Amino acid sequence: MNRSLASRLLFVSLLGGLAFLLSGCEVFSSPQNTFAPAGEIADDQKRWFLYAMWPALAVFFFVQLGCVFIVLRFRKKKGDDRLPKQVHGNNVLEIGWSIAPALVLFAFVPLVVTGIVKLGNTPDDAIIVDVYGVQWQWNYGYPLEDGSSVEGPFGDPMYIPVDQNVGLRLHSDNVIHSFWVPKLAGKTDVMPGRTNHMWFVGNEIGTFHGQCAEFCGLGHAEMPIVVEVVPRETYDRYVACLPAFETPACEEEFLPEEPVAAAGE
Amino acid sequence: MAATYAPKRTTFAQAMKDMRSSAGTYNGVWSWIATVDHKRIGIMYGVSAFLFFLIGGVEALLIRIQLAAPNQEFLNPDQYNRLFTMHGTTMVFLVVMPMSNAFFNLLIPLMIGARDVAFPRMNAFSFWVFLAGGIFINLSFFLGGNILKGELGAAQGGWFGYAPLTLKQYSSDHGIDFWMLGLQILGIASLAGGFNFIVTILNMRAPGMTLFRMPVFVWMTLVTSFLIIFAMPVIAVALFELMFDRLFSANFFNAAAGGTPLLWQHMFWLFGHPEVYILILPAMGIVSEILPVFSKKPLFGYPFVVFSGVAIGFMSWGVWAHHMYTTGLGTVANSAFGIATIMIAVPTGIKIFNWMATMWGGRIELKTPFYFAVGFIAMFTIGGLTGVTHSIVPSDYQQQDTYYIVAHFHQVLFGGAIFALFGGIYYWFPKFTGKMLSEKLGQLNFWLLFIGFNLTFQPMMVAGLMGMPRRIQTYPDEYGWELWNGLATLGAFTIALGVLVFIINFIKSVRNGEPSGDDPWDARTLEWSLPSPVPPYNFKTIPQVHSLDSFWHSKYAEDAEGRAIPIPAGAAMVAERPHGGEPGVPDDDHGDDGHGIHLPSPSIMPFIAALGFPILGLGLVYCRDSGAVPDWMGGEPLYVWMRPLIAIGAAIITIGIYGWALEPATEEE
Numbered sequence: 029m030n031r032s033l034a035s036r037l038l039f040v041s042l043l044g045g046l047a048f049l050l051s052g053c054e055v056f057s058s059p060q061n062t063f064a065p066a067g068e069i070a071d072d073q074k075r076w077f078l079y080a081m082w083p084a085l086a087v088f089f090f091v092q093l094g095c096v097f098i099v100l101r102f103r104k105k106k107g108d109d110r111l112p113k114q115v116h117g118n119n120v121l122e123i124g125w126s127i128a129p130a131l132v133l134f135a136f137v138p139l140v141v142t143g144i145v146k147l148g149n150t151p152d153d154a155i156i157v158d159v160y161g162v163q164w165q166w167n168y169g170y171p172l173e174d175g176s177s178v179e180g181p182f183g184d185p186m187y188i189p190v191d192q193n194v195g196l197r198l199h200s201d202n203v204i205h206s207f208w209v210p211k212l213a214g215k216t217d218v219m220p221g222r223t224n225h226m227w228f229v230g231n232e233i234g235t236f237h238g239q240c241a242e243f244c245g246l247g248h249a250e251m252p253i254v255v256e257v258v259p260r261e262t263y264d265r266y267v268a269c270l271p272a273f274e275t276p277a278c279e280e281e282f283l284p285e286e287p288v289a290a291a292g293e
Numbered sequence: 294m295a296a297t298y299a300p301k302r303t304t305f306a307q308a309m310k311d312m313r314s315s316a317g318t319y320n321g322v323w324s325w326i327a328t329v330d331h332k333r334i335g336i337m338y339g340v341s342a343f344l345f346f347l348i349g350g351v352e353a354l355l356i357r358i359q360l361a362a363p364n365q366e367f368l369n370p371d372q373y374n375r376l377f378t379m380h381g382t383t384m385v386f387l388v389v390m391p392m393s394n395a396f397f398n399l400l401i402p403l404m405i406g407a408r409d410v411a412f413p414r415m416n417a418f419s420f421w422v423f424l425a426g427g428i429f430i431n432l433s434f435f436l437g438g439n440i441l442k443g444e445l446g447a448a449q450g451g452w453f454g455y456a457p458l459t460l461k462q463y464s465s466d467h468g469i470d471f472w473m474l475g476l477q478i479l480g481i482a483s484l485a486g487g488f489n490f491i492v493t494i495l496n497m498r499a500p501g502m503t504l505f506r507m508p509v510f511v512w513m514t515l516v517t518s519f520l521i522i523f524a525m526p527v528i529a530v531a532l533f534e535l536m537f538d539r540l541f542s543a544n545f546f547n548a549a550a551g552g553t554p555l556l557w558q559h560m561f562w563l564f565g566h567p568e569v570y571i572l573i574l575p576a577m578g579i580v581s582e583i584l585p586v587f588s589k590k591p592l593f594g595y596p597f598v599v600f601s602g603v604a605i606g607f608m609s610w611g612v613w614a615h616h617m618y619t620t621g622l623g624t625v626a627n628s629a630f631g632i633a634t635i636m637i638a639v640p641t642g643i644k645i646f647n648w649m650a651t652m653w654g655g656r657i658e659l660k661t662p663f664y665f666a667v668g669f670i671a672m673f674t675i676g677g678l679t680g681v682t683h684s685i686v687p688s689d690y691q692q693q694d695t696y697y698i699v700a701h702f703h704q705v706l707f708g709g710a711i712f713a714l715f716g717g718i719y720y721w722f723p724k725f726t727g728k729m730l731s732e733k734l735g736q737l738n739f740w741l742l743f744i745g746f747n748l749t750f751q752p753m754m755v756a757g758l759m760g761m762p763r764r765i766q767t768y769p770d771e772y773g774w775e776l777w778n779g780l781a782t783l784g785a786f787t788i789a790l791g792v793l794v795f796i797i798n799f800i801k802s803v804r805n806g807e808p809s810g811d812d813p814w815d816a817r818t819l820e821w822s823l824p825s826p827v828p829p830y831n832f833k834t835i836p837q838v839h840s841l842d843s844f845w846h847s848k849y850a851e852d853a854e855g856r857a858i859p860i861p862a863g864a865a866m867v868a869e870r871p872h873g874g875e876p877g878v879p880d881d882d883h884g885d886d887g888h889g890i891h892l893p894s895p896s897i898m899p900f901i902a903a904l905g906f907p908i909l910g911l912g913l914v915y916c917r918d919s920g921a922v923p924d925w926m927g928g929e930p931l932y933v934w935m936r937p938l939i940a941i942g943a944a945i946i947t948i949g950i951y952g953w954a955l956e957p958a959t960e961e962e
Contacts, residue, residue: 058773060760062691076688084678091674094649095667102588103657111849111857112656117594125646126597126639133635136685140631143687148624203458204554206619206694210760214690217620219555220457221548224621241694241762243451245458246370249765 059237060210066232066257069147069213076143083132147214150195150227157186158197161205161218161240164247170267178270184282185254188230189263195227203245209238209255217242230257319895327895329413330829332725334420335398339718341424342391348431349383350792352376354785357749361782363770373766374449375468379434381452382472385572386479387427389710393575394423396717397490397514399725403820403827404508406499406836411492413893414953415485421903423482429907430475436914437468448472451764453565454535456546456557461539467914470539473532474910480525480532481906487521490514499819501838505599508818508842509592512599513578516606517571523610524567531560540917555620562613570609572706573673574602576713577644580666583720584648586816587663588655589857591842594647601640608637618686619693627686634684641677645670660814661735665716668743672708676701679754694764696777697757703750715742715795722799723813727825728806734798741791748784752777817845830890896956902949909942911935 057064065071102112150156158169158177168186169177180187188194198207198218208215213228230236240251258266262281269278319327328334355376359368368376398416402409410416430448437446448468450459459469494515498507507515535557537543546552585592592598614622614630622630648670657663679701683689692698715738722730756777761768768774812821819836820827822844840846849857915935921928 056755056759056773058759060772062758062760070691073688073691076685077682077691080682080685080688084681088675088678091645091649092671095652095671098649098652099657099659099667102652102655103659108656110656111589112654113855114591114851114857115593115650115654115855116591117597118650121650122594122597122643122647126643129642130636130639133638133681133684136635137632140635140684140686141628143685144624144627144631147687147690148627201549203463204455208762210691214688215619215693216690219548219620221552221554222621238760239762239765243374243455243458243694243764245463246374248374249370249767 060239062210065211066234066236067212067228067230069228070211071231072143072146073214076139079139080136147226150225151193154193154195154227155189156195156197157188158199159186159207159218161198161200161202161207161244163202163245164240164251166207166240166251166253170270172267178267180270185235185256187256187258187263187266189260190230190233190257192260192263193227193229195225198224198226204242205240205244205251206242207238207253208241209236209253211236212238212255212257215241230255233257233259319897323897324895326900327417327897329409329417329893329895329899331398331402331410331413331416332827332829334416335395335400336725338391338398338420338423339395341427342388342395345383345387345427346392347792349380349388350789352380352383354789356380357782357785359766360768360778362779363768363772363775365767368766370766371449374451374764375434375447377764378448378451378468378472379431382430382448382476384706385452385568386476387430389572389706389714390479390483391423391427392714393517393572393710394419394486396510396575396579396714396721397486397518399721400820401490401493401511401514402497403724403823403831404511404818405494405497405502406819406832406838407493407497408831408835408890409893410489411497412489414896414899415489417896418899418903418953419482419485419489421900422478422485422906425903425907426475426478426482429478429910430471432907433468433471433475436911437471438466453561454557455561456535456538456554457548457552459535459539460547462547467918469535470914471910473535473539474913477529477532477536478906478910480529483521484525487518487525490518491522494518499832499836499838501843505596506838506841506843508578509581509595509598509602510575510578510818513574513581513602516602517574520567520571520574520606520609524564524571527560528564528568531557531564534560536913540913555617558617558620559613562616563610565616566613567606567609569702569705570605572710574605576669576710577602579713579717579720580648580669581644582818583662583666583716584651585842586720586814587658587660587666588652589658589815590651590655591817591845592647593650593653595841597643598647601643604640605637608633608640612637615683615686615689618689631684631686635681638677638681638684645674645677660719661730661732661739662716662720662814664736664739665712665719668739669709669712669716672704672712672746676704676706676709679704692757694762695757696753696761696763699763700750700753700757703753707750708746712742712746715739718799720814721820722802723809724820724823724825724827726803726806727809728802729809729813730802730806731798734794734801738791738794738798741787741794745784745787745789745791748787749781750784752780752784756781815848817842819844822847830892833890894957896953898949898953898956900949902946902953905942905945905947905949907942908938908945912938912940912942 062070063074065074156171160167160169165182167179167182168184169179171177196207196216198216200218200220202220204220205218206215207218207226212230213226216224216226218224234257236255236257238253238255240248240253244251266282269275269282273279273283325333325337355368356373359365359373398410433447434445437448446466446468448454448471450464450469450472454469454472457463494507494511534543534545538545538547538552544550544552546554546557548554581592581598611633612630614626615634618627618630679697683692683701719730719735722728756774759773759777761772761774809825811823811825814821819838822836823831836843848860850860852858912935915931916939918932918935919930922931922934926934
């Protein structure tokens, strides 16, 4: 019974692993899917993750199949009363499996360091957007030509030009939040008392969703982030409309539409 | 003269009676309260940890019900935050740590050939303080809100308690106060236990038991105890700073007034990462004991397993900032901690390969403890490998604080620690009860846990990679997370079913399990040379140890091929000298009832001293609460009533410790 159960489990886990790899299908799609990047940084991060995931999967199958194989192969058979050879160890083998994983793992070091350096240094051509996290909303400030900045209203999406490096300055005057839009870039915490930096780029026009990723109290689950990656001109128009969307054109383009009344149907 | 000695067959009830008589003048419940016997303390540790496991489990189930489907309102955000905070706190501090401590207590003296721990009363103190702290923290459900307004409460800042969310201005009720003072109390218990086991292991080993003849479990206990005594002070300092911020308006963490929230994170994780190894190393020790016994082979590469455990202990101090990659520490810090995190995978990998090599070529008996041990290897490996993916720092910015992390650490702490602890219970149950746990129910228990575990935590990995953050009590339905969360909830209830089977098995087997005999597994370490259940004095004669796995070598020799062959004469020797006396040298004739053996006297002083801590804690929690008590009590501010508790608690602790210091260590003859 145990044997069949074990093999069935193995089958199920293999199937699960396979399903996981075929991540194109419906159940694997999400507006916050880290495996469906829409910008250079998120794309790098997905690739780096896979660099580690493939060897990890290899070790995973080696250990899991190894355990199942060993248990089935060496389990006590009926009538076999002889005790096994008392092997206490094997220095060559053990030094081998100390050094081999170390070598594999150290191969990641250059990747890790270059990746950290890349993500840690905002490119010079980036536009710098200020991000303000409060309990439980976001607000963004955009740079103006004259070096000052202008803030959008609370709850408005962040607008950024497509294919443009964007640097963020993250500010909080309350608790810790974390700015995260999975399809564009991994998160950086928004710490009170210090200004953190991150940068990313949106390479596809569209609306991208994220949410606060650091527990920040009662409204943590409902502190969404929306980033609109738009053509350069749209971005310019948006910033020009700030802070109050005073012209009708601004209102029409950037203010959320009133909910359509049911009576109009 | 003593050549015809045969081990006395005792029943469980008889053993309990023996233990009671060892508790001297105290009877009934008092004999447990006053006990200083490491085995009874171990049992109490185990039972309380298991009860807390049930509480933490119910919290987990409530969380899973809430998350089973999108947009649910089974729990409101406030309740949800309190539940996940208490779930984490409970499982770490009130379940895995004390359950490991139960095994230290039950086994360390037996494995090293001692009659008790070095400081038996401090051992009792450690347990009672732990229990007091555990109850104190859980009291916050009832007392953490404003009791005068009838509000319920508990800490809601997460088990990691990140400032400034935990400060008074963001968490104004008393949940956090109970949490921080409760953890402080639990820290005292852990420290007492840690020192005790270090001294016990270093000083009380039987003659001949050199460090490198100690069972791996003893080694891992030693490493864990060192981690405990260095890690707990760090969290104690952090908690004191939080206490001063909250109660006395100090300013360690409030950025608005010049404090540093990041300071909390550094201290919490400087404690918190060694803590992870405090939780997992005992489990690795248990697995290292179980695998060789059921494979009928010695542990493959004993020195490598020991040294990799020690290496993990050292390295655990250099990786704490991998919990903080996204806090903006800078490129240098992130690189350094990333590389350190990569390195710590090496000793862990060594252990896994050694365990597999231990099974290789063995004659494996598929019994429940072995299932759990192999389950441990399989599941812990997933935890380790997902850990390696975290060391790729720049891509970890995506996984940080998502369900991928939740999956990762449950693979380590549930698939790892809890599986090993269950395996340990199945393995050592016969030693302390003289009865076997049912094998049938045991395997059912294992498979339910195993399937439930995988169903719960593997889907979380997918949900995390698909962008689901942690600690959210609700999620929208178009985000593609509902299938994974539904599966996880299904899995959680399968786990619950598995735990239920365990409870049934345990109760049935304690009542009328099959008699086990002294050495049901044909095991290797000293405790199995003793009668089951173990008599209060443990060893009639302190054994002489000649090698690693001394007890095994008294039963088996090796033939020319290296195969183990039973020693017929040796078997006789074991029967004659169950406690490992030198052949040819007579046992000193103390008789079976232990009268000639010097045992420490029971004492209620540790219990009394422990009693003071929660009272002192209650006083502190409310010491600045100016809410008015009801008119019939005088209408004064609450603190007028509560502040005296500080003095009363302190007085009780002082009385307990003085009484302890002044009472004779042993009763006068």
